[in-house]
Amino acid sequence: MDTKRIDLLNLDTHELTGLVVGWGEPVYRVKQIQHWLYHELASDFDAMSNLPHALRARLRQTTSIGTLTPRAEQQSVDGLTRKTLFQMADGQTVETVLMRYLDAPGSPEDAADAPNIARRTVCVSTQVGCPVGCPFCETGQAGYVRNLTFGEIVAQVIHFARAEKAAHSDSALTNIVIMGMGEPFMKFNVTWRAIEAFTDSARLGMGARRITVSTSGYVDGIQQLLAKNSQVNLAVSLHAADDALRDQLVPVNRKYPLRELMQACREYVHQTHRRITFEYALMDDINDSPAHAQAVAQLVRGLLCHINLIPLNPTSRAPYRRSPQARVQQFEKILRAADIPTTLRVEKGIEIAAGCGQLRQQVDARRAHSVS
Ligand code: SF4
Numbered sequence: 001m002d003t004k005r006i007d008l009l010n011l012d013t014h015e016l017t018g019l020v021v022g023w024g025e026p027v028y029r030v031k032q033i034q035h036w037l038y039h040e041l042a043s044d045f046d047a048m049s050n051l052p053h054a055l056r057a058r059l060r061q062t063t064s065i066g067t068l069t070p071r072a073e074q075q076s077v078d079g080l081t082r083k084t085l086f087q088m089a090d091g092q093t094v095e096t097v098l099m100r101y102l103d104a105p106g107s108p109e110d111a112a113d114a115p116n117i118a119r120r121t122v123c124v125s126t127q128v129g130c131p132v133g134c135p136f137c138e139t140g141q142a143g144y145v146r147n148l149t150f151g152e153i154v155a156q157v158i159h160f161a162r163a164e165k166a167a168h169s170d171s172a173l174t175n176i177v178i179m180g181m182g183e184p185f186m187k188f189n190v191t192w193r194a195i196e197a198f199t200d201s202a203r204l205g206m207g208a209r210r211i212t213v214s215t216s217g218y219v220d221g222i223q224q225l226l227a228k229n230s231q232v233n234l235a236v237s238l239h240a241a242d243d244a245l246r247d248q249l250v251p252v253n254r255k256y257p258l259r260e261l262m263q264a265c266r267e268y269v270h271q272t273h274r275r276i277t278f279e280y281a282l283m284d285d286i287n288d289s290p291a292h293a294q295a296v297a298q299l300v301r302g303l304l305c306h307i308n309l310i311p312l313n314p315t316s317r318a319p320y321r322r323s324p325q326a327r328v329q330q331f332e333k334i335l336r337a338a339d340i341p342t343t344l345r346v347e348k349g350i351e352i353a354a355g356c357g358q359l360r361q362q363v364d365a366r367r368a369h370s371v372s
Pocket of ligand 1: 133140180216
């Protein structure tokens with residue numbers, strides 16, 4: 001991939017207008033190009049049949065439609081979850097996951113034909129690696145490399161939108177979660193430009209309420225989101241309800257301790273009247289005791305929220321193991337008894353390394369093995 005080319009997915013409408021009008025083209029070409037990029041999901045300039053040949057040739061010579069190349073893919077046994085490792089123009093890699101949820105219980109054969117898929121959610125990454133460094137997370141331990149451009153975030157969605165359209169012609173993506181590799185609020189403006197591309201009717205046109213952004217607790221980012229008056233859903237990776245433990249599990253807590261984080265969450269609910277989701281990954285003998293559950297209930301009491309309990313995706317990182325089923329159920333029971341809305345996350349593709357960063361780590365390990 002020629003890195004000097006302009007990535008069209010990394011241009012907002014204003015920037016694309018500047019480019020196209022700067023070439024002496026009429027402004028209506030912008031709408032036509034965006035229609036091909038985001039509605040027809042074209043991957044090739046030759047498909048853009050209502051553009052003059054000269055304009056298509058210029059686009060082909062100087063621009064690209066995204067910069068991602070799929071390098072590895074895994075599919076869950078039931079066929080509902082797919083994870084793709086993308087390589088970008090500079091050779092760095094990120095993961096993206098497509099999760100399909102059945103409308104009614106169906107067999108894997110049903111899933112393959114997809115007659116009863118209720119939701120199609122894409123989970124996108126925002127950074128190569130992650131500077132937050134959570135010790136139980138493959139991405140956090142692999143080290144931070146760089147932020148993605150907003151075009152690289154948008155391209156992850158476009159890839160799966162195209163794949164779903166090709167497989168089942170009337171099957172649009174229904175949800176986007178910004179919850180993959182990286183901390184999306186570390187570069188708020190980049191994440192916000194991606195959200196604009198997702199929601200802008202001239203581009204992907206998805207309702208803001210169908211988009212969720214998940215933070216490890218970047219209070220500045222929560223406040224910047226609030227300032228946008230957006231209807232985007234907010235999720236916070238909590239994982240501990242006291243500062244001493246959270247300092248270890250989610251090191252950004254040392255910068256934004258729980259008192260500040262919870263204050264920002266209360267402001268969010270007060271201003272938006274929207275419910276916050278707290279993600280809580282249950283780790284054996286680390287944060288899964290009845291006392292931990294009671295501390296969580298105490299922390300969020302009175303807040304419009306929902307707790308999403310996640311059995312940890314096992315990695316090679318001792319001592320962070322998945323909690324035994326009995327302790328998971330006990331934890332859930334304590335929260336429910338305290339009237340805290342709680343769900344246990346449906347496991348999507350544990351057998352395909354659906355934990356953040358695990359496919360990337362596996363591919364890197366294979367590469368290292370093959371050159372040693
Ligand atoms: S869990 Fe999320 S915030 Fe923590 S290191 Fe992994 S990607 Fe970063």
